Amino acid sequence: MKRGGVVHTLVFTFCVALGCSVLVSAAVGWLRPVQERYASIDRDRRVVDAAGLKAADEELSDREVAERFEQLDVRLVDLDTGEFVAAEDPGDYDYLAAAESDTESVPIPKSENKARIGRRAPYMPVYLYRAEGELQRIVLPVYGRGMWSTLKGYLALEADLETVGGLSFYEHGETPGIGDFVEKPDWQARWVGKQAFDEEGEPALGVAREALEPGDPATRYRIDAMSGATKTARGVTGLLQYWLGDYGYGPLLERLREEESS
Amino acid sequence: MDKGRTLVDPIVDNNPITLQILGICSALAVTRTLLPALIMSAAVISVLAFSNVAVSLLRRQMPHAVRIIIEVTIIASGVIVVDEFLRAYLPDVSRVLSVFVGLIITNCIILGRTETFAMGHGPWPSLLDGIGNGIGYSLVLVAVATARELLGAGTLLGRPFLPVMEEGGWYLPNELMLLPPSAFFLIAAIVWWFRTLKPAQREHTVISAVPGRFQEGGDG
Amino acid sequence: MGELTGIFLSAVFVDNLALAFLLGMCTFLAVSKRVGTAVGLGIAVVVVQTITVPVNHLIFEHVLRPGALVWLGLEDTDLTHLRLISFIGVIAALIQILEMLLDRFVPALHQALGIFLPLLTVNCAVLGASLFMVEREYGLAESTAYGSGAGVGWAVAIVLFAAIRERLHYSDIPEGLQGLGLAFVVTGLLSLGFAGLSGLAF
Numbered sequence: 001m002k003r004g005g006v007v008h009t010l011v012f013t014f015c016v017a018l019g020c021s022v023l024v025s026a027a028v029g030w031l032r033p034v035q036e037r038y039a040s041i042d043r044d045r046r047v048v049d050a051a052g053l054k055a056a057d058e059e060l061s062d063r064e065v066a067e068r069f070e071q072l073d074v075r076l077v078d079l080d081t082g083e084f085v086a087a088e089d090p091g092d093y094d095y096l097a098a099a100e101s102d103t104e105s106v107p108i109p110k111s112e113n114k115a116r117i118g119r120r121a122p123y124m125p126v127y128l129y130r131a132e133g134e135l136q137r138i139v140l141p142v143y144g145r146g147m148w149s150t151l152k153g154y155l156a157l158e159a160d161l162e163t164v165g166g167l168s169f170y171e172h173g174e175t176p177g178i179g180d181f182v183e184k185p186d187w188q189a190r191w192v193g194k195q196a197f198d199e200e201g202e203p204a205l206g207v208a209r210e211a212l213e214p215g216d217p218a219t220r221y222r223i224d225a226m227s228g229a230t231k232t233a234r235g236v237t238g239l240l241q242y243w244l245g246d247y248g249y250g251p252l253l254e255r256l257r258e259e260e261s262s
Numbered sequence: 263m264d265k266g267r268t269l270v271d272p273i274v275d276n277n278p279i280t281l282q283i284l285g286i287c288s289a290l291a292v293t294r295t296l297l298p299a300l301i302m303s304a305a306v307i308s309v310l311a312f313s314n315v316a317v318s319l320l321r322r323q324m325p326h327a328v329r330i331i332i333e334v335t336i337i338a339s340g341v342i343v344v345d346e347f348l349r350a351y352l353p354d355v356s357r358v359l360s361v362f363v364g365l366i367i368t369n370c371i372i373l374g375r376t377e378t379f380a381m382g383h384g385p386w387p388s389l390l391d392g393i394g395n396g397i398g399y400s401l402v403l404v405a406v407a408t409a410r411e412l413l414g415a416g417t418l419l420g421r422p423f424l425p426v427m428e429e430g431g432w433y434l435p436n437e438l439m440l441l442p443p444s445a446f447f448l449i450a451a452i453v454w455w456f457r458t459l460k461p462a463q464r465e466h467t468v469i470s471a472v473p474g475r476f477q478e479g480g481d482g
Numbered sequence: 483m484g485e486l487t488g489i490f491l492s493a494v495f496v497d498n499l500a501l502a503f504l505l506g507m508c509t510f511l512a513v514s515k516r517v518g519t520a521v522g523l524g525i526a527v528v529v530v531q532t533i534t535v536p537v538n539h540l541i542f543e544h545v546l547r548p549g550a551l552v553w554l555g556l557e558d559t560d561l562t563h564l565r566l567i568s569f570i571g572v573i574a575a576l577i578q579i580l581e582m583l584l585d586r587f588v589p590a591l592h593q594a595l596g597i598f599l600p601l602l603t604v605n606c607a608v609l610g611a612s613l614f615m616v617e618r619e620y621g622l623a624e625s626t627a628y629g630s631g632a633g634v635g636w637a638v639a640i641v642l643f644a645a646i647r648e649r650l651h652y653s654d655i656p657e658g659l660q661g662l663g664l665a666f667v668v669t670g671l672l673s674l675g676f677a678g679l680s681g682l683a684f
Contacts, residue, residue, distance in 0.1 A: 008323075008325060009325040009327060009328055012323055012324070012325055012328075012332075013325075013328055013332065016320070016332050016335060016336065017335065020335055020336060020338075020339035021339075023339055023343065024339050024342050024343060024563065024564075027342070027343040027346055027347070028342075028346050028563050031346045031347060031349070031350040032346075032350075034350040034351070035346070035349050035350040035353070038350065038351075038353055039353070042353065149617065149618065150619075173617060173618075285508070286504075286507035286508055286511065287504060287505050287506060287507045287508065287606035287607075287610075290504040290507065291503060291504050291505075330600075330603070331574055334570060334574070334603070334604070335567065338566055338567040338570060339567075341566065342563055342564075342566060342567070345563075345566075346563060364565075364566045364609070364613055365505070365606050365609060365610060365613070367566055367570060367604075367609070368570075368604045368605065368606045368608075368609050369606070370508040370604060373604050441673075441674070441677055442502065442503070442504050442673055442677075443669075443670040443671070443673035443674040443677065444670070445504070445670075446504075446666045446667065446669050446670030446673060447666070447667060447670045449666050450659070450663045450664070450666035450667045450670065453658075453659075453662055453663040453666060454656070454658045454659045454663045455658075457657075457658035457659075457663065458658040461657075464657050464658060464660065464661070465660050465661025465662065466657070466660060466661075467650075467651060467655075467660045467661050467664075468650075468651060468652075468653065468654065468655050468660055469651050469652060
């Protein structure tokens with residue numbers, strides 16, 4: 001087989017391709033489970049944080065995360081009805097994949113598509129924290145389009161299902177230095193205590209369009225505008241309005257409120 | 263070539279960034295803070311070492327016509343493995359590095375070295391060359407990142423270093439350092455410094471002004 | 483303003499691959515000594531980007547993405563880890579074809595571009611555009627708008643840069659800074675200038 005010959009070239013190329021594929025596949029096969037395990041611990045960690053089960057500067061080990069996570073009641077919600085559905089591992093439900101899948105996803109009407117996600121999963125996992133039998137907090141996964149990327153986070157509501165317990169974003173691809181305020185703890189802290197719904201029960205939570213005066217009634221529902229990061233901020237408002245609305249967790253929250261009052 | 267020189271040359275004398283003009287893209291973009299720069303450096307050194315050795319081992323059998331794509335394939339495999347490794351064990355940093363780890367494949371240094379060195383030398387010298395160039399690249403990266411994080415945020419590796427005004431200190435962070443152009447200015451300073459030390463690296467592009475040559479309204 | 487036009491204009495000005503993301507710098511710094519070559523290379527980049535980004539989108543959507551291979555009965559296969567090599571494969575193939583076409587139909591341009599056309603195979607900006615397209619989850623039309631915008635943006639940047647470099651031949655510059663050092667400073671300033679556009683929302 002000549003060195004420069006066509007056969008040699010083909011055989012060589014094939015061997016290299018094969019060798020590289022084996023190497024890559026072996027590495028991926030070995031590493032995927034590690035990645036998934038980390039992803040799942042990370043996710044539980046974020047939920048524990050959002051549920052208020054850890055102090056602000058506490059660093060939890062993986063085992064502590066698992067322990068505290070046990071205190072949460074994880075349920076899968078049917079967004080249309082607001083009812084819980086039985087599921088084996090509600091926390092592992094991949095709602096993002098379901099939202100992308102042609103067979104499972106549910107389309108969102110254009111006028112309601114405030115989070116600019118287009119389609120959604122039929123179910124979403126929610127995390128309920130109960131103490132002494134009473135609901136203390138509920139953690140709702142939320143996501144939507146910012147300027148460049150999908151913002152993914154958790155919205156926590158207090159027992160009255162109206163006051164914000166916290167809002168955090170764990171993943172985004174916004175402009176570093178400008179749009180990445182969504183991941184900063186001091187920005188996230190500003191949401192605590194805001195009211196999610198107005199007097200008519202409509203979703204009112206969001207980022208204001210301009211700076212708010214201290215006495216302005218809108219400060220009940222809105223935090224101050226961000227200079228220079230309008231599109232990201234609009235994305236945050238959009239996704240909050242969506243998930244608090246009728247096509248998001250609205251039905252669930254209504255049902256829970258009725259149950260509490262009865 | 264003396265093994266010691268193979269390793270040490272690319273650090274200053276033949277630095278991939280400041281002399282060979284290679285590897286600049288990802289260098290600039292990941293230097294806002296020190297940690298991604300360190301991880302990126304480690305990733306590039308690993309891939310450089312791996313591909314230089316792999317290509318060197320295959321060099322006698324490599325058909326000339328397809329050698330570039332074969333080299334790219336080998337480099338790509340190395341990068342994929344490193345990328346997956348980072349995602350598994352350092353997921354937070356991996357997210358910061360996002361597309362740039364993948365772009366290591368197109369990092370001109372790696373293809374440049376496999377093509378110009380590994381194709382003509384044995385595996386051991388190729389390994390040293392790979393590591394040496396990797397270190398040269400890392401040197402510039404770490405220098406730029408240190409300056410940018412320190413001056414731009416007052417921190418290093420996320421830990422406060424200079425007392426920042428926001429926290430009651432005296433240092434007002436230079437926000438220019440947080441923007442990409444600052445990397446260019448810093449590298450220009452490094453290049454200038456290297457070439458002041460080593461006159462052999464200087465270029466001469468300026469056309470000396472000869473009195474009377476350029477009249478008003480003429481070429482200019 | 484139409485969403486596609488918005489994506490295109492953002493890619494050219496706000497999200498400029500060369501001056502905002504600093505991609506494709508090696509070729510950028512090496513091919514910018516004369517305006518003529520810069521223009522030729524710029525055109526080549528526009529062509530390559532406009533074709534490869536949508537093609538890579540199709541490959542990602544219908545072959546690599548988890549669930550993409552459902553038509554083969556393989557619903558759970560996730561081949562995303564192969565995106566890097568398959569994107570480069572597409573880029574390399576396209577550039578090879580482009581080279582052959584140019585050689586046949588526009589030999590003057592092919593001659594002028596010389597080695598720089600094949601060098602585009604490893605241009606970070608070309609691969610970067612495809613990777614950003616995946617990250618931002620663009621559809622087919624959006625990918626085309628983005629690809630052409632990204633190419634045009636890069637081309638505009640390199641031509642601007644070459645023009646400035648040509649003028650700098652008549653300036654008094656310290657020896658250690660001449661050539662590469664100055665090129666970095668100028669690119670930094672251009673990048674700052676474009677950063678001023680970053681507040682624009684299309």
